[in-house]
Amino acid sequence: MWFRPAAFVLVAVLLACPAAGAAEPVPIDMEVDADAIIPPPATHHMGREIAQTMHYTGAPWLVRESRQREEDCRLLLEALEVKKGQRICDLGCGNGFYTLELARRVGPDGLVYAVDIQPEMLRMLSRRAAEEGLDNIRPILGTVVDPRLPKGQVDLVLCIDVYHEFSHPELMLARIRESLSAEGRLVLAEFRGEDPAVPIKPLHKMTKAQVRAELEPAGFRLAREFDRLPWQHLLFFSAGAPPAPADDR
Numbered sequence: 001m002w003f004r005p006a007a008f009v010l011v012a013v014l015l016a017c018p019a020a021g022a023a024e025p026v027p028i029d030m031e032v033d034a035d036a037i038i039p040p041p042a043t044h045h046m047g048r049e050i051a052q053t054m055h056y057t058g059a060p061w062l063v064r065e066s067r068q069r070e071e072d073c074r075l076l077l078e079a080l081e082v083k084k085g086q087r088i089c090d091l092g093c094g095n096g097f098y099t100l101e102l103a104r105r106v107g108p109d110g111l112v113y114a115v116d117i118q119p120e121m122l123r124m125l126s127r128r129a130a131e132e133g134l135d136n137i138r139p140i141l142g143t144v145v146d147p148r149l150p151k152g153q154v155d156l157v158l159c160i161d162v163y164h165e166f167s168h169p170e171l172m173l174a175r176i177r178e179s180l181s182a183e184g185r186l187v188l189a190e191f192r193g194e195d196p197a198v199p200i201k202p203l204h205k206m207t208k209a210q211v212r213a214e215l216e217p218a219g220f221r222l223a224r225e226f227d228r229l230p231w232q233h234l235l236f237f238s239a240g241a242p243p244a245p246a247d248d249r
C-alpha cells in the first residue's frame with residue numbers, strides 16, 4: 001500500500017502552499033479604526049450629485065484594452081513628471097492600473113501608497129504587484145473620510161477618476177492636505193464635464209470650474225493644468241496656508 005500518513009501530510013502541505021515560484025501577494029494594511037465615527041454620506045456637494053462608488057466587479061473596465069487609446073494613459077503619466085525616489089499616493093487606486101506603472105517610475109528608492117476603500121480592489125492590486133515583482137507599493141485600506149496616509153510626507157496625491165465619488169469630499173480634502181510634503185501636489189484627473197463629446201455619464205464628469213469651486217475653499221490653489229488628454233482634465237493643486245476659520249462675529 002503506497003498510502004502513508006506522512007505522504008498524505010506532504011501532499012496536503014503542497015496543495016495548501018502557493019505553486020513553486022508563485023509570488024506572495026503584497027500585504028495590505030487593513031488596520032482601519034473600527035470605532036471611528038463616520039458621518040452619513042452626502043448625496044450632493046456644492047450643487048453637484050455625488051457619484052456612487054464604482055463596484056469592484058467592474059474592475060475589468062479599468063484595465064480594458066481600449067483604455068490607452070481612449071484616455072491616453074501614457075501621456076497622463078508623462079504629464080505627472082514623476083521622479084525617482086518620490087512618495088506618491090494613488091488614491092482610489094482600484095485594481096492598480098496606474099499604481100504599478102507609478103511604482104516602476106519612482107524606482108526602488110520611492111514608494112507608492114495604494115489606497116482604496118474596497119478590500120477586493122486592493123487584493124487584485126496586491127496580486128498584480130507581486131506578479132510584477134514590485135515591492136515598493138503599500139496597499140492601504142482607507143475609509144470614506146480618511147486615506148490613512150502619513151502626515152507631511154507625500155509628494156503627489158493622485159486621484160484619477162476618483163474625486164467625484166468621494167462621499168465626504170471636505171473631510172477627504174482635509175486629510176489629503178495634511179499628508180502633502182512642503183512642495184506636494186494633489187492631482188485630479190476628471191472626465192471633462194463641459195465636453196458633450198466625452199462619452200461618459202454626466203454624473204461621472206466634472207467641469208474645471210466645479211473642481212476649483214470645491215478645492216479652493218479647502219485650501220488648495222490651482223498650480224498647473226494639462227489640457228492635452230483626449231477626455232480628461234488634469235489639474236495640479238498646491239496646498240497653501242490652511243483656510244481661514246469662518247468669521248462668526
Ligand SMILES: C[S@@+](CC[C@H](N)C(=O)[O-])C[C@H]1O[C@@H](n2cnc3c(N)ncnc32)[C@H](O)[C@@H]1O
Binds near residue numbers: 094115117
Ligand atoms: C472609477 S475607479 C478608478 C480607479 C483608478 N484610479 C483607475 O483610474 O484605474 C474609482 C475608485 O475610487 C475608489 N474610491 C471611492 N471613494 C474613495 C475614497 N473616499 N477613498 C479611497 N478610494 C475611494 C473606489 O473604490 C474605486 O476603486
